[in-house]
Amino acid sequence: MPEPLRIVILEDRPADAQLIAKTMEKQGLEFVWERVDTLDGLVRALNVSADVILADYLLQGFTAIDAMEMMKHNGIEIPVIIVTGELGDEAAAECIRKGATDYILKDRPARLVSAIQAAIEQQRARLEERAAQEALRASETRTRLLVEASLDAVISTDSKTYITGWNMRAETIFGYTADEVLGLPLLSVVAPASKHHEWRSGGVAPISAKSIPHRANRFETMALRRSGEEFPVEVAVSSAPLDETAMLGVVVRDLSDRIRTETALVQAREEEDRAADRIQKALLIGNPDVATEAYDVAVQVKASRLISGDFVGTWVHSEKVLDVLIGDVMGKGLMAALVGAITKNNFHEAQRQLGRWLEPFHRLPTPQEVVSVVHQRMSSELTALESFVTLVFARFDAEAKQCTIIDCGHTGIAHVGSQHRTCTLINGHDMPLGFTEHALVTPVAVPFELGDQFFFYSDGVIDAENDAGETFGTKRLKEVLVRAYGQPPQAVTTKVLRAVSEFCAGVPPRDDITCVAVSVASRIPEKPVLTCTLEIPCASEHLPRVREFARSFCDAIPGSKLPEETVVGLVLAVHEAATNVIQHAHERRSDLVVQIIAEAYPDRVELRVFDLGAGFAAADVPEPTLGVDKEQPLGLYFIKQSVNQWEYKRDNLGRNVLWLVVRR
Numbered sequence: 001m002p003e004p005l006r007i008v009i010l011e012d013r014p015a016d017a018q019l020i021a022k023t024m025e026k027q028g029l030e031f032v033w034e035r036v037d038t039l040d041g042l043v044r045a046l047n048v049s050a051d052v053i054l055a056d057y058l059l060q061g062f063t064a065i066d067a068m069e070m071m072k073h074n075g076i077e078i079p080v081i082i083v084t085g086e087l088g089d090e091a092a093a094e095c096i097r098k099g100a101t102d103y104i105l106k107d108r109p110a111r112l113v114s115a116i117q118a119a120i121e122q123q124r125a126r127l128e129e130r131a132a133q134e135a136l137r138a139s140e141t142r143t144r145l146l147v148e149a150s151l152d153a154v155i156s157t158d159s160k161t162y163i164t165g166w167n168m169r170a171e172t173i174f175g176y177t178a179d180e181v182l183g184l185p186l187l188s189v190v191a192p193a194s195k196h197h198e199w200r201s202g203g204v205a206p207i208s209a210k211s212i213p214h215r216a217n218r219f220e221t222m223a224l225r226r227s228g229e230e231f232p233v234e235v236a237v238s239s240a241p242l243d244e245t246a247m248l249g250v251v252v253r254d255l256s257d258r259i260r261t262e263t264a265l266v267q268a269r270e271e272e273d274r275a276a277d278r279i280q281k282a283l284l285i286g287n288p289d290v291a292t293e294a295y296d297v298a299v300q301v302k303a304s305r306l307i308s309g310d311f312v313g314t315w316v317h318s319e320k321v322l323d324v325l326i327g328d329v330m331g332k333g334l335m336a337a338l339v340g341a342i343t344k345n346n347f348h349e350a351q352r353q354l355g356r357w358l359e360p361f362h363r364l365p366t367p368q369e370v371v372s373v374v375h376q377r378m379s380s381e382l383t384a385l386e387s388f389v390t391l392v393f394a395r396f397d398a399e400a401k402q403c404t405i406i407d408c409g410h411t412g413i414a415h416v417g418s419q420h421r422t423c424t425l426i427n428g429h430d431m432p433l434g435f436t437e438h439a440l441v442t443p444v445a446v447p448f449e450l451g452d453q454f455f456f457y458s459d460g461v462i463d464a465e466n467d468a469g470e471t472f473g474t475k476r477l478k479e480v481l482v483r484a485y486g487q488p489p490q491a492v493t494t495k496v497l498r499a500v501s502e503f504c505a506g507v508p509p510r511d512d513i514t515c516v517a518v519s520v521a522s523r524i525p526e527k528p529v530l531t532c533t534l535e536i537p538c539a540s541e542h543l544p545r546v547r548e549f550a551r552s553f554c555d556a557i558p559g560s561k562l563p564e565e566t567v568v569g570l571v572l573a574v575h576e577a578a579t580n581v582i583q584h585a586h587e588r589r590s591d592l593v594v595q596i597i598a599e600a601y602p603d604r605v606e607l608r609v610f611d612l613g614a615g616f617a618a619a620d621v622p623e624p625t626l627g628v629d630k631e632q633p634l635g636l637y638f639i640k641q642s643v644n645q646w647e648y649k650r651d652n653l654g655r656n657v658l659w660l661v662v663r664r
Contacts, residue, residue: 012059079119153169175225216238288314303512308333330390379439415454418522540579570660612655623637645660
């Protein structure tokens with residue numbers, strides 16, 4: 001039920017006020033009322049809100065006009081209706097001009113209630129309109145503040161794309177003041193001519209009120225500064241009706257800083273990748289590639305951005321006995337890398353110390369002895385660090401044709417047989433290092449044949465994910481290894497890394513991807529019938545010993561002797577090689593030595609000369625011009641002329657090796 005109206009009657013005759021009230025009651029108006037007859041009384045009465053004031057025109061000492069002026073002065077906005085005995089036309093007009101909404105004669109009160117209702121409705125409409133105007137002004141003020149405070153250029157145009165608005169950020173970005181560009185075609189100011197079609201396609205084009213798009217359009221293109229510099233921007237275009245036409249709103253974001261930041265981030269990530277790769281290779285991987293008579297080993301690592309604890313190690317005990325280690329430390333970061341390096345170093349120490357201890361027994365330490373020593377040394381430290389290490393340690397023995405592995409919670413290894421070309425995954429069942437303080441590891445013996453291939457890998461290979469969340473898995477790995485069988489180990493690891501990369505399709509690896517491929521030779525070279533060695537200090541006075549060594553070796557070869565011409569050539573070649581080592585590779589340093597190994601086989605003689613010098617590129621040594629009296633490099637020429645076959649390379653220990661062969 002609506003509340004009754006509150007009416008103030010400004011009347012100095014109480015009887016007239018009672019008559020007015022009874023008239024309103026008879027006309028069905030719900031109201032409460034109060035009579036006042038002074039201006040002060042009116043002010044007091046209006047301290048409580050009123051809906052309408054019914055005022056006599058002439059009161060004792062003042063008029064209704066005086067009351068309305070007082071109300072205006074005090075900011076009181078309440079409808080006033082003049083209810084009086086008689087009122088001339090001029091007085092009535094003056095009252096209306098001063099703010100009265102109507103006037104009623106006391107002897108004609110028939111339309112009093114309708115006048116009250118009309119006055120109240122007019123007041124409500126007036127207040128609503130004022131509120132709407134104030135809201136509009138506030139909205140315009142907020143919009144203006146937002147536009148001026150925007151970090152983007154905010155531009156408005158008319159329907160023909162002539163500029164009508166240009167905020168301060170637009171001045172900063174493009175270099176023009178608002179006064180310079182208002183009224184100009186937008187594209188002529190902000191866009192290179194070669195990019196006008198992109199801006200038009202994005203919506204910066206003339207429109208009409210009937211063709212306003214339903215949604216804003218966004219695009220990236222190039223913009224033009226006053227200086228002539230072109231720069232990348234993102235543009236948002238919207239449109240709205242304006243009177244009978246339309247307007248465009250264009251927001252331009254300068255992408256220069258963002259692109260510079262993105263480029264810097266990409267460069268930083270690339271540098272992180274390179275740093276992670278360097279750390280991985282130098283600290284945890286090293287140079288484990290191996291080439292012996294029985295084995296060929298290659299290692300490749302794709303480092304993730306977060307440094308992890310993958311590590312690899314190899315130990316060559318002889319041409320036919322090889323140890324391979326691959327492991328991973330729980331977690332990421334520098335701590336994982338350091339634990340990985342410590343673990344690898346502990347394997348080196350275990351091999352060295354066990355080797356010395358077992359020297360009287362004339363045997364190598366077994367894989368389980370090596371792993372047990374490392375386990376014993378590291379378990380308490382790993383427990384304290386709340387970390388653990390998974391690893392596979394394998395021993396290859398070509399004489400026994402057996403690979404013995406210790407798998408401590410790692411991924412196992414893959415074995416591709418030469419006979420059936422099938423791939424088998426081999427796992428052990430020992431716990432990772434750090435799970436328990438004392439553990440007896442159990443070896444797994446894997447027989448193999450000449451020509452077989454083995455593959456060691458980290459979980460980064462099989463756990464690599466594509467954008468669908470699928471993992472590369474062991475099935476795909478086995479398929480790649482079977483297809484890669486027969487290729488060199490380096491090619492095998494490359495094919496696996498490529499397959500993983502193609503599967504991930506751009507998704508960066510979350511973990512290091514470490515691959516170790518081991519190929520067993522398809523044929524083990526026969527044993528030499530004679531082996532002799534020589535080691536001399538790096539001094540020219542010891543060169544005669546090199547000639548004597550080569551001559552006595554040739555003389556001692558059992559069976560048919562080498563022709564004298566061949567012996568002379570071989571002695572010359574070895575002497576030249578030793579001379580070059582002393583004079584150039586070792587620069588006559590007496591603390592260094594020259595080592596020579598000579599081996600005789602039924603069909604050939606092989607000599608290998610070792611040095612630790614800087615080495616040289618044999619392919620860059622020019623052929624000498626014979627018969628010309630000038631200083632020329634003749635040593636390599638004499639060597640090549642004196643033997644049937646030769647090769648110069650660096651071995652897996654970092655030594656330079658000159659390999660010489662003459663046929664018997």
